[in-house]
Amino acid sequence: MMMKLSYLLLAGLTNGSVYGLIGLSLSIIYGSSRVINFAQGEFVMLGAMTAVMFLATLALPWPVALVLVAVVAIVAALGLDHGVYRPLVRRKAEPLTIMIGTLAAAIIIYGIALLVWGPEQKFVPPILSLAPIRFGFLMTNAQQLAIIAMFFGFLVATWFLLYRTRFGLSIRATGVNPRVALLMGIRSERIVQFSFMYSAFVSGMAGLMIGPLLGGQIGMGLLLTVKGFMAAILGGLGSPFAAAAGGLAIGLMEAFMAGYGTSLYAEPAIFVLILLVLIVRPYGLLGDYEAERR
Amino acid sequence: MLRIESITAGYNKSTALDRVSMTINQGTLVSVVGANGAGKSTLVNTISRMVPSYSGRILFEDRDITGLKPADVVDLGIVQVPEGRQLFAPLTVTENLRLGFHRLARRPDTAAKYAERLDYVMGLFPRLAERAGQRAGTMSGGEQQMLAVGRALMAEPRLLMLDEPSLGLAPMVVDQIFDILSTLRKDGLTILLVEQHADEALQLADYGYVMAVGQVRAEGPGNDLRTDPALTHSYLGKPTETA
Numbered sequence: 420m421m422m423k424l425s426y427l428l429l430a431g432l433t434n435g436s437v438y439g440l441i442g443l444s445l446s447i448i449y450g451s452s453r454v455i456n457f458a459q460g461e462f463v464m465l466g467a468m469t470a471v472m473f474l475a476t477l478a479l480p481w482p483v484a485l486v487l488v489a490v491v492a493i494v495a496a497l498g499l500d501h502g503v504y505r506p507l508v509r510r511k512a513e514p515l516t517i518m519i520g521t522l523a524a525a526i527i528i529y530g531i532a533l534l535v536w537g538p539e540q541k542f543v544p545p546i547l548s549l550a551p552i553r554f555g556f557l558m559t560n561a562q563q564l565a566i567i568a569m570f571f572g573f574l575v576a577t578w579f580l581l582y583r584t585r586f587g588l589s590i591r592a593t594g595v596n597p598r599v600a601l602l603m604g605i606r607s608e609r610i611v612q613f614s615f616m617y618s619a620f621v622s623g624m625a626g627l628m629i630g631p632l633l634g635g636q637i638g639m640g641l642l643l644t645v646k647g648f649m650a651a652i653l654g655g656l657g658s659p660f661a662a663a664a665g666g667l668a669i670g671l672m673e674a675f676m677a678g679y680g681t682s683l684y685a686e687p688a689i690f691v692l693i694l695l696v697l698i699v700r701p702y703g704l705l706g707d708y709e710a711e712r713r
Numbered sequence: 714m715l716r717i718e719s720i721t722a723g724y725n726k727s728t729a730l731d732r733v734s735m736t737i738n739q740g741t742l743v744s745v746v747g748a749n750g751a752g753k754s755t756l757v758n759t760i761s762r763m764v765p766s767y768s769g770r771i772l773f774e775d776r777d778i779t780g781l782k783p784a785d786v787v788d789l790g791i792v793q794v795p796e797g798r799q800l801f802a803p804l805t806v807t808e809n810l811r812l813g814f815h816r817l818a819r820r821p822d823t824a825a826k827y828a829e830r831l832d833y834v835m836g837l838f839p840r841l842a843e844r845a846g847q848r849a850g851t852m853s854g855g856e857q858q859m860l861a862v863g864r865a866l867m868a869e870p871r872l873l874m875l876d877e878p879s880l881g882l883a884p885m886v887v888d889q890i891f892d893i894l895s896t897l898r899k900d901g902l903t904i905l906l907v908e909q910h911a912d913e914a915l916q917l918a919d920y921g922y923v924m925a926v927g928q929v930r931a932e933g934p935g936n937d938l939r940t941d942p943a944l945t946h947s948y949l950g951k952p953t954e955t956a
Contacts, residue, residue, distance in 0.1 A: 585811070585818060588804075588808060588811060588812060589812070589815065591801075591804065591808075592801050592804065592808075592812050595801045595802070595803060595804065596799065596801060598763070598799075599795065599799045599800075599801065600812070601763070601783045601784060602761060602763070602783065602787065602792075602793060602795060602799075603787065603812045603813060603815045603816075603864075603868075604783075604784045604787030604788055604815045604816045604868070605784065605812070605815055606782075606784045
């Protein structure tokens with residue numbers, strides 16, 4: 420009994436950590452640009468698939484592979500910024516139009532990944548061990564613990580960046596009022612570029628770490644975008660931390676519904692729950708967004 | 714210092730400024746008055762490059778700035794206090810001031826400079842020091858306007874532009890704001906003041922412009938405009954109290 424509970428709890432926290440990191444990424448980009456990046460899950464996919472390439476195919480030592488995975492994710496983010504975001508902004512596109520642009524980017528990234536890796540599911544080599552570790556009735560493995568630790572690590576890093584640095588203050592100011600931020604001399608394009616790069620880095624690392632548990636498959640991006648988006652909506656898109664908490668909530672709900680009910684109904688049930696939450700709290704559970712309080 | 718040469722500008726192909734020319738000399742306070750919709754805010758935002766111009770030039774120290782981006786204009790030292798204050802409401806007073814300092818944040822002596830500017834602004838507005846940790850949005854209208862002016866002063870502007878600083882404030886607070894502007898002018902700051910309160914604004918000004926429907930209709934030393942009965946009657950809406 421306790422065994423099953425603890426197993427589900429850890430599985431939920433692990434997947435939830437990944438959903439939460441995608442939610443956090445989406446929220447950071449939304450804050451600076453008012454755009455939902457539909458290609459966010461593709462960064463996770465790229466993280467997992469390039470991990471296969473660097474760790475298995477090329478058999479590089481893991482610190483080198485980790486850096487290379489980050490580089491690929493950041494380069495993809497720069498491509499998204501320069502290829503989609505900036506050209507559309509310069510043509511005075513609305514955020515909604517740019518969102519469709521990110522969706523197009525997601526399909527293009529998927530297409531390129533199909534050419535490179537093919538449609539089969541790949542085994543992503545874990546950096547840490549998948550061998551079970553037992554603490555009393557708690558059964559886990561090092562990779563799982565590392566993912567949860569990474570989740571909290573990125574929360575702290577993001578908090579530090581936003582609330583303890585001058586650049587973070589500029590990011591928050593741009594989120595509150597981009598027009599006035601411009602009047603302070605803050606270059607909003609740089610802020611947006613940074614948020615694309617940072618969120619791609621976070622998502623790429625999430626992909627590298629969750630790959631061994633989910634399996635690497637080029638189609639995984641879309642589902643993860645949806646999960647991350649649900650996380651952000653449930654927690655509150657306006658705050659990266661609320662969005663991250665939303666991810667944990669969704670991961671746990673998913674695990675418990677699959678474990679105690681049936682996985683068939685897990686997703687619809689979560690959607691109904693999110694819908695109910697939004698009817699009561701339109702900005703999400705913790706959504707008390709800075710920009711909404713202007 | 715700033716010379717506007719026959720500038721035509723507006724939003725979405727409409728014309729809100731029609732061949733406007735103005736000169737602001739170093740160390741003077743120039744007021745631009747006129748009714749709502751005369752194009753005064755568009756003027757400020759055209760100088761800030763938030764509004765595109767179709768023809769004409771804006772020269773800042775003999776350099777044409779019409780090709781620059783808003784952030785570049787701030788870098789040159791042209792800083793505006795936008796209409797309606799436009800603070801970062803959920804951020805604290807200190808954070809708002811720090812954002813105003815952005816222009817100088819990359820200087821090598823930035824920490825000392827920040828302390829110096831903060832001292833100066835807190836000296837002008839002691840209330841802001843008391844409220845340092847408070848969220849800007851929770852302050853009174855007058856305090857918010859002081860913060861908006863203080864935020865702009867943090868950048869050590871060379872040309873300070875104020876867009877309707879008296880908007881929505883109690884008369885006593887308006888007087889305080891104008892007192893501060895008078896002090897700043899005496900300190901040698903170059904100021905462009907856009908105001909609907911024509912009488913007070915012109916009284917304070919070295920030179921003034923009267924605008925209507927996007928054009929300059931009259932110009933001259935502030936007190937001359939203020940006491941010109943034809944002007945006060947046709948453009949400034951109401952007879953001046955002191956006339």
